[in-house]
Amino acid sequence: MVSKYIGGAFGSGIRVWPHTVAAVLAAKHLKRPVKLVLGREQMFTSVGYRPYTVQKLAIGADRNGKLVAMVHEGTGQTSQYEEHLERTILATRALYACPNVVTKYRLLNLDVNTPTWMRGPGDATGMFALESALDELSYAAGIDPLELRLRNYAELDPERNLPWSAKSLRKCYETAADAFGWKNRAAQPGSMKNKGMLTGFGMASSLYGFHRHPSQAKAILNRDGTLVVQSATMDIGPGTGTAMTRIAAERLGISSSKVRFDLGSSDLPDAPGQNGSSTVPSVGSAVYAACESLKTKLLTLAGQMPGSPFQHVGAEQVLFKNGQMLLEKEAGTAISFSKILEHHNLQQVEAQEESRSGAERDRYSMYSFGCHFVEVQVNPFTGEVRVTRAVTCADVGKIINHKTARSQAIGGLVGGIGMALMEASVMDHRFGRYVTSDLATYHIPVHADIPQMDVFFIDEADQYVNAIGAKGLGEIAIVGVAAAVANAVFHATGKRIRELPITPDKLV
Amino acid sequence: MKAFQYLRPSKVQDAIRAVGSDPGARFIAGGTNLIDLMKRGIVSPDKLVDINHLPLKKISYQSGRLKIGALALNSEVAAHPAVLQKQPLLAQALHSGASGQLRNMATMGGNALQRTRCPYFYDTAFPCNKRKPGSGCAAVEGINRMHSIFGVEKANATQSCIAVHPSDMSVALAALDAEVIIQGQGGERRIAFTDLHRLPGNQPELDTTLERNELITGFEIPDNDFGMHAHYLKVRDRASFAFAIVSVAAALDVKEGKINAARLAMGGVAHKPWRLFEAERHLLGKPVSEALFRQAAALGMRDAVSFGQNDYKLRMAPNAVVQALLHAAAIE
Amino acid sequence: MTDKESLDRVDGPEKVAGTATYSAEYRFKNLAHAVLVTSTIAKGEITSMETRKAERAPGVLTVLTHLNAPEIPGNPKAVQPAGRAAVGTAFRLFHDRYIYFDGQPVALVVAETAEKAKYAASLIQVTYQTEKHATDFEANSRHAALPVNIQRSQNSPFKDYERGNPGAVVQAEVKIEATYTIPTQHHQPLEPHATIAVWEGDDKLTVYDKNQVSNLHRETSRRHLN
Structure with a gap:
């Protein structure tokens, strides 16, 4: 199985869908190579979707805004032949300190194809409801929406009653609110105006569970000093190869230009699928382990060289830097990796490792956290909503590569704006058939819909999740965005839209 | 997609003859709509007569009239100094249509003649009077968020069509009292732009008043005093x-x-x-x-x-x- | 870390220069092109399939349907030998006459070119006996139920959950209660899903496929080939 480059997937590639089976069947039948490309209209019924979901929320608080109870019931649609489950109601148990919580999850079997995971599966859905409801509560209680969240900050995981492995959500709120200028918000909905447009500020929290799966990676150091790292992981767009190159280069102390990372083929060492924000935590950990193992081998080989200063030296005393290893406390000990391989007449040295999580999962509750702040302008005459600013801050542990991480955060915001304002697959139920069957009728944001976006990361290693301290970012980037937009629309107009997407017809 | 013959005449009369002599033939210019229609099986021409080589691309201003060839590209017209100076409304409308890439392909004539974007028209599994006369209008009691509020009788709607004409350019040309220049086998005729498109009535399959073998060769807009207003x-x-x-x-x-x-x-x-x-x-x-x-x-x-x-x-x-x-x- | 200290995307140059090869872009001699024909009803049974015109159309290599496709080893075994699949049965391609959703694959046309395959696909006529379908969430919401999967599971996180006093919301000083709806939304990546399956002999198949899980796809293909 080869899949070296992927032009986006967002969850649509997590299962093996019938069209792939059909192509394989035809190739077997004809004994010829067979190509099958889905038409855009077939993309609506062939590769899953985010399921239609209805959620009821009841939230009670005391007059100071301290949460008393939350009841969250979510029902999603699925097919008649499979039950697709997603995390819709789970965040409600963990996000806020609240003593009394009830959640219920139901499915409705319909004559439709089976849904699947779509970016932020379940959580993006559930947090639209929860964070809209918190916003409604803030107006009912007369408390600033951000202040309401701070008053209910969960210092421990209220569901499992465990400490968080790390949580800097408070710092996320402060960072994003400052950058956004949240303090300039007028409390009264509909009271901020700009050249005839209604301005609205909205915010929402986000969280996403930490996922780490068993992963393997192999690191091969060549005599010319180049490193090849391999794992059967994928890159649907976040820049997997870039992050892994960075981890390997840092571990081995070589320039990233000397590293090649191979992915996207099932012939490579086993890796989990690219989903659930698990790639960097899982595969990154395996790359880390394989590189560490390779360093141990190199040290042993160096130690076997005549007169080597590396004999009987512990790995912790050795520095790996600029393609060389050296003893920190002894000058003149540096020896290049190439020399070591040359001496032993080796073309390459390799190490393969498997990495998986351990007992830390039982001692700590592990989540990524974050928040989004959004400004919208609503045209009071036409009902058109434009997002004019967005600021996001995420606490996802250590950032492996800022530039690609930032792109991922921006991508999540863009997806969230689409979810909030335009994306809807519409079916004519008399026929049971979608009328949205192309990109002219299924709208996703275009450049003109996307404003200045500022992305911040706390960038602190989570010391309990794995050796690299990274928690994964892809999913949380979209979680909560739709609520932040809907909350901003309410602030601008005084109209609470509880049914996405927020199209002009609902506001005019 | 059905196999088709492809012709590329260089004279207007040759193109008109080629379409006039073959009921399965269609003109193609930018193709930004026709190719979609062919892919979805809405139209399946036997013959495509490519008119891109006809001399119909000129934009000029003469004796109080802005003259625009039917094959002038939407992007060229929107940026043309004479258009910006004399008819800024048209430039605005063109700019608000489609995307940069499409405006670089789409012609003026093609833009005016684009078909409706009603989803029922684009999917052969649905009934649609415009695509298949007599099959009914699925939109009347269906998904009609984008549909007509004018020019259709409610009582008669299911036998007719509530789809909308999708062009922005057409709206500006209608407002600006533009004229359409039409070439047929018998010669040239001119009509008001507002008479080019028709209401659906009992023949929703017909979008315009053009005959099958007629070709729009250009548009003319008379001067006005609207200026920047x-x-x-x-x-x-x-x-x-x-x-x-x-x-x-x-x-x-x-x-x-x-x-x-x-x-x-x-x-x-x-x-x-x-x-x-x-x-x-x-x-x-x-x-x-x-x-x-x-x-x-x-x-x-x-x-x-x-x-x-x-x-x-x-x-x-x-x-x-x-x-x-x-x-x-x-x-x- | 900042953007400045970051590594540029390692595959950026290939992607920008157009030299990155996506799943549908691998070239092979003798490559055949397949097009799926999908159902136009949401529920019912196929009563007949007229495929002769398609089979005779220029360049067509084969037409596969539930009537002539070999049973796929990887299809889940039927819980009931006949009749509709029970909940929990992954979709079985070309397995039987039943239609479970609009857009369900009912035939595969393979031809020498994609255009020929697509044209031939348009010649296939499927006759259905339709049954009343339920696709409208709002109209059917009363049938929502606790999923069987959850009922059977010992420790599913999706089981009904309570902490504290479940009735506490009623007495709260400030209360809100609301219903939120999100519609069906589709991923719609720019690159459509595509597969090239290359038969390389009885014990080797290479599948170039747009997906996110290489090993699952390897194992599934193996199962489907037996």
């Missing part, structure tokens, strides 16, 4: 690259605070670009004011109907008319 307002589901929910082309000639001439046309509301003649007349001779614009908008809405999901257009459309007029009059 013209505005194209487009309401849409996203900021760009989306068809109008409702659009308004408004042009005013204001002299000493009084309206000397007015043009109002709407898009996204009918089977053709919809001129608001009565509203235009109401504005004549009166001083510019928001209240006046509201009256005009209300007059313009008198015959509007709606079909459920597009009820909101009855609120949105008059608001859009008022806003477009305010912009055109430069009153904020």
Whole structure:
């Protein structure tokens, strides 16, 4: 199985869908190579979707805004032949300190194809409801929406009653609110105006569970000093190869230009699928382990060289830097990796490792956290909503590569704006058939819909999740965005839209 | 896609003859709509007559008329100095249509002749009177959020068609009293742009009044005194690259605070670009004011109907008319 | 870390220069092109399939349907030998006459070119006996139920959950209660899903496929080939 480059997937590639089976069947039948490309209209019924979901929320608080109870019931649609489950109601148990919580999850079997995971599966859905409801509560209680969240900050995981492995959500709120200028918000909905447009500020929290799966990676150091790292992981767009190159280069102390990372083929060492924000935590950990193992081998080989200063030296005393290893406390000990391989007449040295999580999962509750702040302008005459600013801050542990991480955060915001304002697959139920069957009728944001976006990361290693301290970012980037937009629309107009997407017809 | 023959004539009469002599033949210019229709099996021509090599690309201004060849590209026209100077409303409308890539391919003639974007028309599994006469209009009791509020009788709608003409350019040309130059086998004829598209009536399969073997060769727009008092307002589901929910082309000639001439046309509301003649007349001779614009908008809405999901257009459309007029009059 | 200290995307140059090879872009001699024909009803049974015109169309290599496709080893075994699949049965391609959703694959046309395959696909006529379908969430919401999967599971996180006093919300000083709806939304990546399956002999198949899980796809293909 080869899949070296992927032009986006967002969850649509997590299962093996019938069209792939059909192509394989035809190739077997004809004994010829067979190509099958889905038409855009077939993309609506062939590769899953985010399921239609209805959620009821009841939230009670005391007059100071301290949460008393939350009841969250979510029902999603699925097919008649499979039950697709997603995390819709789970965040409600963990996000806020609240003593009394009830959640219920139901499915409705319909004559439709089976849904699947779509970016932020379940959580993006559930947090639209929860964070809209918190916003409604803030107006009912007369408390600033951000202040309401701070008053209910969960210092421990209220569901499992465990400490968080790390949580800097408070710092996320402060960072994003400052950058956004949240303090300039007028409390009264509909009271901020700009050249005839209604301005609205909205915010929402986000969280996403930490996922780490068993992963393997192999690191091969060549005599010319180049490193090849391999794992059967994928890159649907976040820049997997870039992050892994960075981890390997840092571990081995070589320039990233000397590293090649191979992915996207099932012939490579086993890796989990690219989903659930698990790639960097899982595969990154395996790359880390394989590189560490390779360093141990190199040290042993160096130690076997005549007169080597590396004999009987512990790995912790050795520095790996600029393609060389050296003893920190002894000058003149540096020896290049190439020399070591040359001496032993080796073309390459390799190490393969498997990495998986351990007992830390039982001692700590592990989540990524974050928040989004959004400004919208609503045209009071036409009902058109434009997002004019967005600021996001995420606490996802250590950032492996800022530039690609930032792109991922921006991508999540863009997806969230689409979810909030335009994306809807519409079916004519008399026929049971979608009328949205192309990109002219299924709208996703275009450049003109996307404003200045500022992305911040706390960038602190989570010391309990794995050796690299990274928690994964892809999913949380979209979680909560739709609520932040809907909350901003309410602030601008005084109209609470509880049914996405927020199209002009609902506001005019 | 069905196999087809492909011709590339260099003379207008050759192209017209090639289509006239073969009922399965179609003209193709930019192809930005026809290729989609062929891929979805909506039309399956036996022969494509590529007209891109015909000498119909010229844009010029002569003796009080802006002349635009049918094959001039949307992007060229929108940026042409004569258009920007004489008919800025047309440039605005062109710029608000489609995307940069499409405007670089789409021609003026093709833009006017694009088919509706009604989803029922684009999917052969649904009934659609426009695609398959007599099969019914699925939109009347279906998904009709984007559909017509003008030019269709409610009682007769399921036998007719409530799809809308999708072009922005057409709305501006309708407002600007443009003329269409049409070449047939027998010679040339000219019609008002407002007579190019038709209402669906009992023949919703016909979008226009063109005969099968006729070819639009150009458009002419006579001078007017609107100057910069013209505005194209487009309401849409996203900021760009989306068809109008409702659009308004408004042009005013204001002299000493009084309206000397007015043009109002709407898009996204009918089977053709919809001129608001009565509203235009109401504005004549009166001083510019928001209240006046509201009256005009209300007059313009008198015959509007709606079909459920597009009820909101009855609120949105008059608001859009008022806003477009305010912009055109430069009153904020 | 900042953007400045970051590594540029390692595959950026290939992607920007157009030299990155996506799943549908691998070239092979003798490559055949397949097009799926999908159902136009949401529920019912196929009563007949007229495929002769398609089979005779220029360049067509084969037409596969539930009537002539070999049973796929990887299809889940039927819980009931006949009749509709029970909940929990992954979709079985070309397995039987039943239609479970609109857009369900009912035939595969393979031809020498994609255009020929697509044209031939348009010649296939499927006759259905339709049954009343339920696709409208709002109209059917009363049938929502606790999923069987959850009922059977010992420790599913999706089981009904309570902490504290479940009735506490009623007495709260400030209360809100609301219903939120999100519609069906589709991923719609720019690159459509595509597969090239290359038969390389009885014990080797290479599949170039747009997906996110290489090993699952390897194992599934193996199962489907037996």
